[in-house]
Amino acid sequence: MTLLARPARTGGPRVFGPERPPHPVNVGCLQIVLHVPDAQSLKDKRRIVRGLLDRVRDRFQVAAAEVDDQDAWQSAVVGFSCVSSDARHAASVMEKVLAFVRETPAARVIEHELETL
DSSP states (O other): OOOOOOOOOOSSOOOOOTTSOOOOOEEEEEEEEEEOTTOSSHHHHHHHHHHHHHHHHHHHOOEEEEEEOTTOSSEEEEEEEEEESOHHHHHHHHHHHHHHHHTOTTOEEEEEEEEEO
16 A cells, blocks of 8 residues: 655645735624523523523534623623625624524623624
């Protein structure tokens, strides 16, 4: 059996010439501050927030995490992001995520910040 060696990659940055322009990379970022009124303990809050994050990940194929207020019973700060070649698409996905989170009965959106990089 013969093994084929892959050529070594040079360590320098990838340079795009006029024949191959770079592909645009746009990142949609959404941060939401939530109030979780039904949480009577950290365990309750984490169960509710984890379920919400899992549903958003499954439905919209975005990255999702609780990013702040991990030790507060009825407050959570969650973040979502997606990568797209089109800035309008990234912003649209984040707006749909926000609308979905607003419809969640177990948590109320207190404030949010949406940004496209």
